[in-house]
Amino acid sequence: xxxxxxxxxxxxxxxxxxxxxxxxxxxxxxxxxxxxxxxxxxxxxxxxxxxxxxxxxxxxxxxxxxxxxxxxxxxxxxxxxxxxxxxxxxxxxxxxxxxxxxxxxxxxxxxxxxxxxxxxxxxxxxxxxxxxxxxxxxxxxxxxxxxxxxxxxxxxxxxxxxxxxxxxxxxxxxxxxxxxxxxxxxxxxxxxxxxxxxxxxxxxxxxxxxxxxxxxxxxxxxxxxxxxxxxxxxxxxxxxxxxxxxxxxxxxxxxxxxxxxxxxxxxxxxxxxxxxxxxxxxxxxxxxxxxxxxxxxxxxxxxxxxxxxxxxxxxxxxxxxxxxxxxxxxxxxxxxxxxxxxxxxxxxxxxxxxxxxxxxxxxxxxxxxxxxxxxx
Numbered sequence: 001x002x003x004x005x006x007x008x009x010x011x012x013x014x015x016x017x018x019x020x021x022x023x024x025x026x027x028x029x030x031x032x033x034x035x036x037x038x039x040x041x042x043x044x045x046x047x048x049x050x051x052x053x054x055x056x057x058x059x060x061x062x063x064x065x066x067x068x069x070x071x072x073x074x075x076x077x078x079x080x081x082x083x084x085x086x087x088x089x090x091x092x093x094x095x096x097x098x099x100x101x102x103x104x105x106x107x108x109x110x111x112x113x114x115x116x117x118x119x120x121x122x123x124x125x126x127x128x129x130x131x132x133x134x135x136x137x138x139x140x141x142x143x144x145x146x147x148x149x150x151x152x153x154x155x156x157x158x159x160x161x162x163x164x165x166x167x168x169x170x171x172x173x174x175x176x177x178x179x180x181x182x183x184x185x186x187x188x189x190x191x192x193x194x195x196x197x198x199x200x201x202x203x204x205x206x207x208x209x210x211x212x213x214x215x216x217x218x219x220x221x222x223x224x225x226x227x228x229x230x231x232x233x234x235x236x237x238x239x240x241x242x243x244x245x246x247x248x249x250x251x252x253x254x255x256x257x258x259x260x261x262x263x264x265x266x267x268x269x270x271x272x273x274x275x276x277x278x279x280x281x282x283x284x285x286x287x288x289x290x291x292x293x294x295x296x297x298x299x300x301x302x303x304x305x306x307x308x309x310x311x312x313x314x315x316x317x318x319x320x321x322x323x324x325x326x327x328x329x330x331x332x333x334x335x336x337x338x339x340x341x342x343x344x345x346x347x348x349x350x351x352x353x354x355x356x357x358x359x360x361x362x363x364x365x366x367x368x369x370x371x372x373x374x375x376x
Contacts, residue, residue: 093264095107095272096108096109096351097350097353101354102173103172103173104173104174104275104279104352104356105132106132107272107351107352108130108194108351109130109132109137110132111129111130111194112128112129112130113126113127113128113129113146113194113196117147119145119147119148119149120151121149121150121152121160121161122144122149122161124142124144124162124163125142126142126144126145126146126196127141127142127144127196128140128141128142128195128196129141130194135172135173136169136170136171136172137169137170137171137172137275138167138168138169138170139166139170139275140167141166141196142163142164142165142166143165143166143248143249143250144163144250145195145242145258146195146262147195147258147259147261147262148258149238149240149242149258150237150240150243151238152238152243152250154236155234155236156237156243157235157236157237157244159243159245160248161244161248162247163248164249166192166198168189170275170276170277170279171278171375173279174280174374175278176280176357176373176374177373179373181371181376182370183371183372183376184201184202185200185202185204188277189277190276190277190370190371191275191276191282191359191369193252193256193274193282194259194272194273194274197251197252197256197259198249198252199252199274199282199368199369200251200253201227201252201253201369201370202370203216203226203253204218205219205224205225206218206220206225207223207321207326208221208223209221209223209315210316211316211320211321222314222328223315223325223326224326224327225325225326226324226325226327227241227253227254228254229324229367230321230324230325231322232320232321232322233325235253239257239258240252240255240256240259241254241255241256241257242256252368253367253368254361254367255284255285255363256273256284256361260273260284260285265284265285265286267286267298268298269298269350270283270286270287270288270298270349271283271284271285272349272350272351273361276359276369276372277372278373278376279374280344280357280359280373280374281359282358282359282360283301283349283358283359283360283361284360284361285300285301285361285363286300286301287299287338287347287349287360288347288348291345291347291348292347292348294350294353300363301337301338301339301360302337302339302362302364303339303343303362303364303365304332304334304336304339304340304341305331305333305336305337305364305366306333306336307323307324307329307331308323308329308330308331311323312328315329324365330365337364339360342359342370342372342373343359343361343366343368343370344357344358344360345357345358345360357373359372
């Protein structure tokens with residue numbers, strides 16, 4: 001069944017001069033191809049990112065530097081002309097059901113999309129083709145999103161969306177382990193959304209302990225800058241919590257709102273939006289309140305990361321960089337949310353009624369999984 005899918009103007013209170021910095025995505029300390037430019041923006045010392053409940057709200061902190069025409073709920077008119085390649089925004093999307101226990105075969109094994117995206121900053125055909133063959137689920141795509149995007153280039157992100165070759169293969173029989181594998185940047189995407197757009201939640205930006213030397217290239221400092229949930233740095237993300245790398249790769253740091261809308265995502269159904277690098281499925285926002293009971297009410301699923309209570313004396317001043325600015329400001333607290341350290345859990349889903357380990361995109365940190373629990 002064929003279906004379609006959605007400068008830092010650091011007011012440092014020191015004698016150091018204002019710096020122009022480059023921003024990067026990915027967790028690498030050595031991959032400068034992930035470099036992205038950002039502009040300067042005054043630090044809001046009163047910002048408390050711990051009160052933010054949505055990654056969409058987090059990105060609005062930098063909306064003054066992005067297009068006001070960002071749309072997450074609309075489908076481009078180019079996408080609406082051919083129903084064979086567009087998504088019915090109802091709740092009756094049939095993704096299939098797992099053929100056998102322990103396998104994802106039978107679920108979205110023939111997902112295909114090939115439609116022109118007339119979003120002003122795209123103007124290109126979005127193509128994604130998923131197939132299940134033998135023991136593998138394969139994706140061939142061009143990385144072009146299938147939904148409306150924000151304006152690129154923009155003052156916070158100078159890059160233009162363009163085609164990138166995507167060819168990956170994931171296991172149809174994913175195996176959960178007791179270890180975790182951290183991905184992102186040159187270590188590879190943590191997964192792909194069904195539209196062929198990669199998930200890469202980390203950045204390559206960092207600051208030294210003083211906070212006076214911040215570079216958004218190379219992760220050379222001890223404090224890794226987050227793309228979402230902070231107001232000190234503008235990464236130029238749009239309302240889909242996405243932006244563009246220098247090679248033209250549009251990629252998600254958080255909830256892919258436009259794609260979720262295309263898939264008919266709502267509070268009445270779980271929405272499968274992609275596959276993680278270990279082969280396990282990824283859902284968006286909603287899951288069963290009782291992970292083992294498909295008859296239980298749906299609720300907003302939350303991550304289990306909390307802001308640290310004991311702030312390191314080596315950290316840049318919280319009066320300049322509010323807690324939540326850096327990845328090290330967050331710690332995993334088992335049981336404080338619904339998910340494990342990789343933003344996943346075991347439970348039943350519409351496609352896997354016997355239960356499966358699966359991940360979530362969440363409105364709370366870490367927004368998307370930064371690691372995977374399965375064999376890769």
